[in-house]
Amino acid sequence: MAKVIVGDVTGTADITVGDGSLVGATANLHELRSTTTQFVAELSRRIQDTSFQTATLGATFQSPTIALDAKRSLVIKAGVNSTITRYTAKDKALLGTDPTVPKIDIGSNDYWLSFGLQSTVEVGGTATVGSGFGVSLKFGSAVKLTGYTLFSESAVPLPTLGEAIGATLTNFGLLASSAEVRKQKPGTVRSADVAGRVTVSGSYSLPISVNQLALAESIVPFKFTVNPNLAVKVTGSVALTGEYACTCWRSSDTKIVLALLKKKGTTLTAGFTAGAGITAPAGTGDLIEAFFNAVAPGIDLAKSGLTKDDPRYKAINDVLQDSISRTFSASVNASCAASFSDQAALVYAIDLGEATDAAATATDKALDAALGGDWSLLPKLPNARELRNVTGTAEEIKFTFSVNLLGLFNYETVADFVKDCTIVHNDEDGSVTITDTATAKRITVASTPYLADADRLRNVLYEAEVITAAYKLAGGKYTPDFKMSQSLLMYKAKMSTADLHKNLRLAVLIGELTGAQLDAIPLVNPRHVVIDAKQDLDNDHLMQVFFADPGARKGHGLQELKLLGRRTLAALLDPADVVDKRRIAVLNDDAAWQRMDANGGKPPSDSPASYSDWYDVTFWANAIYHASTPLQETLDALQKVPAGADPSKNANFMKKRKKLQNAIGEVTHDTHAASEHGWPIAVMYTLSGGRTGAMLRARWNSVEYIPLSHATVLASPALAKVVAARAGGG
Secondary structure, three states: OEEEEEEEOOEEEEEEEOOOOHHHHHOOEEEEEOOOOOOHHHOOOEOOOOOOOEEEEEEEEOOOEEEOOOOEEEEEOOOEEEEEEEEOHHHOEEOOOOOOOOOEEOOOOEEEEEEEEEEEEEEOOOOOEEOOOOOEEOOOEEEEEEEEEEEEOOOOOOOEHHHHHHHHHHHOOOOOOHHHHHHOOOOEEEEEEEEEEEEEEEEEEEEEEEEEEOOOOOOOOOOOOOOOOOEEEEEEEEEEEEEEEEEEEEOOOOEEEEEEEEOOOOOOEEEEEEOOOOOOOOOOOOOHHHHHHHHOOOOOOOOOOOOOOOOHHHHHHHHHHHHHHHHHHHHHHHHOOOOOOOEEEEEEEEEOOOOOHHHHHHHHHHHHHHHOOEOOOHHHOOOEEEEEEOOOOOOOOOOOEEEEEEOHHHOOOHHHHHHOEEEEEOOOOOOEEEEEHHHHHHHEEOOEEEEEOHHHHHHHHHHHHHHHHHHHHHOHHHOOOOOEEEEEEEEEEEOOHHHHHHHOHHHHHOOOOOHHHHHHOOOOOOEEEEEEEEEEEOHHHHHHHHEEEOOOOEEOOHHHHHHHHHHHHHHOOOOOOHHHHHHHHHHOOHHHHHHHHHOOOOOOOOOOOHHHHHHHHHHHHHHHHHHHHHHHHHHHHHHOOOOOOOHHHOHHHHHHHHHHHHHHHHHHOOOOOOOOOOHHHHHHHHHOOOOOOOEEEEEEOOEEEEOOOOOOOOOHHHHHHHHHHHHOOO
């Protein structure tokens, strides 16, 4: 037994630490001293009677460096480096209340005591290695170790505070190996706060959204369409880098709960490697075949010319891995985004009472791998039960993997499209755009040919949406049936309350909830915000987009379109923002708008941002207005094509189609998607009469706030009132 001096400003006392303990026998703890908290007088009181709550101390060790193995050492910080804390029934639960982690309730006769110690793991060399604390980390990483011990009156007479501190120091240990886990006493918890990387492997199903989009030079009627799967299935490993607490609760002689919790208020970064599992070397897999078979089932990549010796192959594979990594990052952060407590990323309940030596060996191998940063073996153990895996379980939030097939209908077959395609990644939302090389140059910069400029991409995609809408109608019954889709995906690790409130105005406009309901939603300190909006547009919707009277094929008036565009854009702005308030005033001022029309868009001096609004609304209205007449003529010509005949062989139809293509090409290159992210969905929703079934889901801080379970869904006759009310700031 070792004696340790405990002191404060009033004096000192001795406590006893058991033989063989880490702090006593290995590190040779000499003294614990506090310069701020007076608690020496409390050491003789029973733990249930003491007023002691917590103390910060300086722990002095004769051997402050503890060898973990031949390469790693744990170096205890000098100076103020430790804490002792008492937990009672008033604290309700030890280590928080995450519902995926078995709860450690503190009963009325239970008392927990913890000892925390700050240290650094030093590693020979600079490579990332397994730390023994649940993650892989680099040289010089800080680690806070904490040991918790339960003292319960139902089991034995309760000790004094001094005896409890001695017992807690005796039980204090590492999460360094399976051997340490097996030596851990029942009724104790060990925890390590550490930053690093953890790896999990498996098969994953990612929901995908595929947007089929035309460009001005498309073949009309479209020759084909794709029927994508609902998800892309991939196999590989996910590396999650961030700040964690790795905890092990020994609940009984044979039962433990091993958990990795993301520290509150932090963000995880995910990196996906296809095909790399426990035994496969990293980077040996590729995603291309799985991806294209999900987007265009049945595609033969070899016949399409996209083979592994194609110079594009590696670049496309790398872009897909980057995009899926971004998708995983958004998903895992949205799943454990609570700002008020640590939240579980991985949790396993494990039975250490194995029946055979072989089973015990397999358990030790999986535990050693997990404590070294690779948790992939644990779910394979028959004696382990997975309680949470933030990367793959069905209950987790799945961020949609969005795919844009831009210019798909410029080709005779999907194979021709793939043969000529390249792929571009949008780092803002993780989406990928597959398109031809010339179009790719419009949405990227030369220095990063596979990374989209987000603003350029939004403009080109919105231009393509207008084109696709017109051409889909122009092909009539000869165009393969598919629903044109519009989507909006946003993920932000942090978002201001004002920005979130503004981004959610789209939900009010499309009838997901009322303005009053939006204002009632708590928007305090939003973290890991996910906004996912989508609408499908069928031919009836599109006829209303281009024609005020679809039956007579009579187009909208230009001023009518401008007014609708102005009102819709105003409904997305925030009247509480100074700049937006001026923009709303100009959008609602007919006289000011007429002056801007007369002066080429010159805005009022007090609202320079209104120029962009004028440009966006004016050229959008022009695109719809100037497309309606040639579209009507094309539809009339198509109606006259004899039954069973090929319209591409009909001279009149081809003449009208060419006129439509020329009109579309002239006006859409000037069309912008507007500065507000919700504009494309909002304006098409409004113009089509508000009957598209548009939806918006939003969650932050691990709570889904929209849709509301009791939300008031607005019927289409109320649409005009909504737009008018929001335009006026109501």
